[in-house]
Amino acid sequence: MLAPAKTRMRELAAAYAQALPGLDTHSLMSGLDGVTLTFMAMGDRDGAYDPEHRVILINSRVRPERQRFTLAHEIGHALLLGDDDLLSDLHDSFEGDRLEEVIETLCNVAAAAILMPEALTAELLTRFGPSGRALAELTRRADVSASSAIYTLAERSDALVIYAVCAVTRIDAEPGDSEEEHLSGKALTVRASSAAAGVKYSLRPGTPIPDDHPVAVALDTGIPITQDSYIPFRSGRKMPAYVDVFPERNRVLVSFTLPFKAGKDEI
Template sequence: MRELAAAYAATLPGLDTHSLMAGLQGVTLTFMAMGDRDGAYDPEHQVILINSRVRPERQRFTLAHEIGHALLLGDDDLLSDLHDNFEGDRLEEVIETLCNAAAAAILMPEPLIAEVLTRFGPSGRALAELSRRADVSATSALYALAERTQAPVIYAVCAVGRVDVGPGEAEDERPAGKALTVRASSAAPSVKYSLRPGTPIPDDHPVAVALDTNFPLAQDSYVPFRSGRKMPAYVDAFPERHRALVSFALPVRASEPGREEV
């Protein structure tokens, strides 16, 4: 699916909204109110529909996702393999995952990610730069960057929000009100840990300090797992628009097969 998407993107005159459509002959693009849906591809009428009421960056990723649907429907071999191996709801889940992978490959091509990592390293700044240059959400950039990072690194997008009570926790074990929490997280393939969304960030942690002062901060600290465990890490926090884009570089020994959420 990534190969299909990358080949498609290579033929485009640009990656702006209308240039993204240039490779789909006969397909039109329509923006309209769609309620809770972000978009849809109607192969019968050759039209891609995009919700006009969502954020521009979301519209753009949705457009690339729907282009992924069109590419998939045009590849008989891949489509046949999917129907041979999956069915029902699971088939739909796999197709949606593949179309997200296609969208990432179109909007964040390998050369761009390689350039960002070469220039900024696996850092919070790299996450911000990829999001800005690809014009995608920080969450979309996070997953793409993590997948292509060789070093043992956990990436996270942190922002102020309500602290959720985890399974088995009493209400009085977490502070009431709002706090800085993890909104999204993903780790490099070599890392077996991930950060659960909703994980609180302590007030004295470098991520919180960077957000409070609005200055980037990089120093030795720790990963604040929700379980209370503190794993040593080099923290690079880049504040941007009321959120912090973060990388936690782990010791090499933390790089082990498998993955668990702490």
């Protein structure tokens, strides 16, 4: 049931986006008659849609690109509530926490379809291939976070590829760490990743990047790198891959393209 529901949600969202005059905040809201938009402090919540009072609430204290994706996500809630057939099918197929989980997934699907239309991702993949540069361009042109963009790009890539966002983060010292590691307390790690269909391995958030890996070298030099290398799994296993790294300020956007069909499970 989930696959057909995703397809229907994409159709609803794409139709909604095509009717808009633009994709700025005002234009995004223009397709919802009588719905108002309010920004306010919401603690840990990013946003909410109140169908009774016809209002979308957005957390005023999160980053602008996160607010933008949240707005599109809440528009997804409004679109879903307006499709009686889809809503009925969901309630017939799911219940309880699983129903809520599926609804949130579908609203993320809607947000991606609104802000990152297939025509845009197709253009970028044709021009740049499944690369860190394509990921950077999608993030910039759709005005969304890289974490949001990787899932959409992975879903629409035909290649066997894993996309990742890596950055220097603070880490907790563990038994056995060297004195230097205890003192530094920071490491270049995977912040988020997503694999295309057919890739059965994944990179867990927090996976460290070795100092001599092209991802680390690109961050240090600020120069994009494309070369044959490997995927540095947390287990220590190195899977051969073509690595495309695009450094951007204090992070790197990466694609790991596999030369073969990988087996199942995370390493």
